[in-house]
Amino acid sequence: MADDDQVILLDFWASVFGMRVRIALAEKEIKYESREEDLFGKKSDLLLKMNPVYKKIPVLIHNGKPVCESLIIVQYIDEVWKDRSPLMPSDPYERAQARFWADFIDKKMYLPSRRIRTTKGEEQEAAKKELFEIFKILEEELGDKPYFQGEAFGFVDISLITFSSWFHTFETFGNFSLEVEFPKIIAWTKRCMERESVAKSLPDPKKIWTFSVERRRELGLD
Amino acid sequence: MADDDQVILLDFWASVFGMRVRIALAEKEIKYESREEDLFGKKSDLLLKMNPVYKKIPVLIHNGKPVCESLIIVQYIDEVWKDRSPLMPSDPYERAQARFWADFIDKKMYLPSRRIRTTKGEEQEAAKKELFEIFKILEEELGDKPYFQGEAFGFVDISLITFSSWFHTFETFGNFSLEVEFPKIIAWTKRCMERESVAKSLPDPKKIWTFSVERRRELGLD
Numbered sequence: 001m002a003d004d005d006q007v008i009l010l011d012f013w014a015s016v017f018g019m020r021v022r023i024a025l026a027e028k029e030i031k032y033e034s035r036e037e038d039l040f041g042k043k044s045d046l047l048l049k050m051n052p053v054y055k056k057i058p059v060l061i062h063n064g065k066p067v068c069e070s071l072i073i074v075q076y077i078d079e080v081w082k083d084r085s086p087l088m089p090s091d092p093y094e095r096a097q098a099r100f101w102a103d104f105i106d107k108k109m110y111l112p113s114r115r116i117r118t119t120k121g122e123e124q125e126a127a128k129k130e131l132f133e134i135f136k137i138l139e140e141e142l143g144d145k146p147y148f149q150g151e152a153f154g155f156v157d158i159s160l161i162t163f164s165s166w167f168h169t170f171e172t173f174g175n176f177s178l179e180v181e182f183p184k185i186i187a188w189t190k191r192c193m194e195r196e197s198v199a200k201s202l203p204d205p206k207k208i209w210t211f212s213v214e215r216r217r218e219l220g221l222d
Numbered sequence: 223m224a225d226d227d228q229v230i231l232l233d234f235w236a237s238v239f240g241m242r243v244r245i246a247l248a249e250k251e252i253k254y255e256s257r258e259e260d261l262f263g264k265k266s267d268l269l270l271k272m273n274p275v276y277k278k279i280p281v282l283i284h285n286g287k288p289v290c291e292s293l294i295i296v297q298y299i300d301e302v303w304k305d306r307s308p309l310m311p312s313d314p315y316e317r318a319q320a321r322f323w324a325d326f327i328d329k330k331m332y333l334p335s336r337r338i339r340t341t342k343g344e345e346q347e348a349a350k351k352e353l354f355e356i357f358k359i360l361e362e363e364l365g366d367k368p369y370f371q372g373e374a375f376g377f378v379d380i381s382l383i384t385f386s387s388w389f390h391t392f393e394t395f396g397n398f399s400l401e402v403e404f405p406k407i408i409a410w411t412k413r414c415m416e417r418e419s420v421a422k423s424l425p426d427p428k429k430i431w432t433f434s435v436e437r438r439r440e441l442g443l444d
Contacts, residue, residue: 053326053359067318069325079314092301093287099294104275137275 007032008061010047012039014211016110017070018058019162019201024074026197027153028081071102074158087154098149101141102159108134109163117173117212120221128174135182142184146191153195161192161202168205169212229254230283232269234261236433238332239292240280241384241423246296248419249375250303293324296380309376320371323363324381330356331385339395339434342443350396357404364406368413375417383414383424390427391434 009025011018011034025032037047037057050059050066060067060076067076078087089095112134115127138160142148148156167178167189179186192198216222231247233240233256247254259269259279272281272288282289282298289298300309311317334356337349360382364370370378389400389411401408414420438444 062315065315067315068322072318072321072325075321076314076318079317092298093284093289095301096289096294096298099297100289100291103291103294 005030006061006063009034010037010044010050010057010059010061011035012037012057013203014165014208015039015057016162016166017056019165019203020070020158021058021060021073021077022201023158023162023197024077024087026201027085027087027158028077029084030077030081071106071155071159074155078155086152087158089149089154094149098155101138101148101156105138105156105159109160113163113166113170116170117216118219118221124173128176131170131174132181135178135185139182139184142188144184147188153192157188157192161189161198164189164193165202165205165208166212169209172209173212227252228283228285231256232259232266232272232279232281232283233257234259234279235425236387236430237261237279238384238388239278241387241425242292242380243280243282243295243299244423245380245384245419246299246309248423249307249309249380250299251306252299252303293328293377293381296377300377308374309380311371311376316371320377323360323370323378327360327378327381331382335385335388335392338392339438340441340443346395350398353392353396354403357400357407361404361406364410366406369410375414379410379414383411383420386411386415387424387427387430388434391431394431395434 007025007030009018009021009032011022013036022034035044035046037044039057043055046061047057047059048055050061051057051068054068056068058068058070058073060073062076062080067073074087089098109131112127112130116124116131119127145151147153148160171178193202213222229247229252231240231243231254233244235258244256257266257268259266261279265277268283269279269281270277272283273279273290276290278290280290280292280295282295284298284302289295296309311320331353334349334352338346338353341349367373369375370382393400415424435444
């Protein structure tokens with residue numbers, strides 16, 4: 001793509017979905033303008049215009065044209081800026097497997113990870129149990145590979161690593177240690193965090209914790 | 223791919239997800255062996271082995287290796303047998319748009335279309351209202367184009383057309399006419415049905431109706 005491409009990202013700092021796009025853009029070294037949306041106030045006219053179906057961030061606006069849904073945006077970025085840092089495997093079968101796992105993470109992780117911090121008692125216990133089942137499947141799939149797709153950091157890693165900025169919050173609300181329960185996942189998290197693209201795209205876990213405590217108070221839970 | 227490729231599809235005749243794979247295989251003129259799963263009895267050992275995460279059809283087994291999740295399978299088929307009948311647009315932006323709409327259909331259509339035939343009263347009315355909202359968005363997106371991606375039949379059409387074998391059932395339970403409410407969608411349905419790949423992959427709507435009535439009776443609704 002040309003150097004004078006205009007790239008705008010409609011984002012929200014604490015969003016695991018927004019972070020995915022930030023990492024992909026950083027991996028490809030693409031300059032972009034980030035516009036922070038106020039998810040709890042009025043949505044911007046630009047967001048409503050660019051994502052009329054879901055009215056949600058992230059939205060990537062490339063030369064005026066919007067792309068919505070984080071995993072679709074990451075694939076788009078990989079296909080447009082294909083000359084550097086490939087995120088998808090080149091083999092069709094491995095690509096299908098990468099799509100399967102990214103889709104699994106997309107379908108399974110969000111709801112229990114939201115419930116563990118917005119509920120209490122039995123409901124919170126059920127969310128914890130559900131999260132453990134998902135992490136168990138993911139730890140088995142990771143196995144002894146350095147990254148989910150093998151030797152190289154890629155699409156599946158991007159899909160999951162953004163949740164790690166929330167791990168401290170999940171652990172504190174759920175009263176468990178991911179390092180004890182899922183050591184391979186935590187070792188993989190540390191490996192990913194050594195990449196500048198990841199480290200600079202994820203917010204401080206303490207900031208996420210403060211944000212979560214505030215949300216819980218607003219919900220009247222504590 | 224070589225002519226001696228072994229392709230097996232684990233399928234269920236009434237599944238809108240299984241039908242998607244059937245259409246893609248027919249578009250590419252790929253010979254395959256279909257194995258019907260008994261979704262209401264015991265799942266086959268092969269299904270449990272090939273899709274341990276979801277234990278669901280469809281599963282495409284290509285030379286012994288499984289691919290799961292219908293939209294991922296259709297993309298895999300398109301990428302492996304890329305020399306004929308392209309299903310995805312060649313332009314990355316159009317490809318992202320095709321993925322967006324197929325994903326929208328995948329996320330939104332199934333639950334209300336299931337509820338409209340497995341509930342009654344207010345719940346059924348709510349499902350009907352939800353289905354109408356989805357069809358409205360899809361009819362606007364289709365507009366005056368012959369197919370969702372433009373001039374050529376493709377990925378988005380495959381994602382949605384399989385529901386058309388259930389339309390008669392939805393209309394009868396919901397007491398409405400899709401032809402009256404969404405004439406462009408119905409004109410598009412007829413256009414798709416002129417393709418042999420679609421016509422031969424979709425079951426007779428009357429058979430789906432009988433199947434649905436039987437399911438309702440088993441659920442004790444009628």
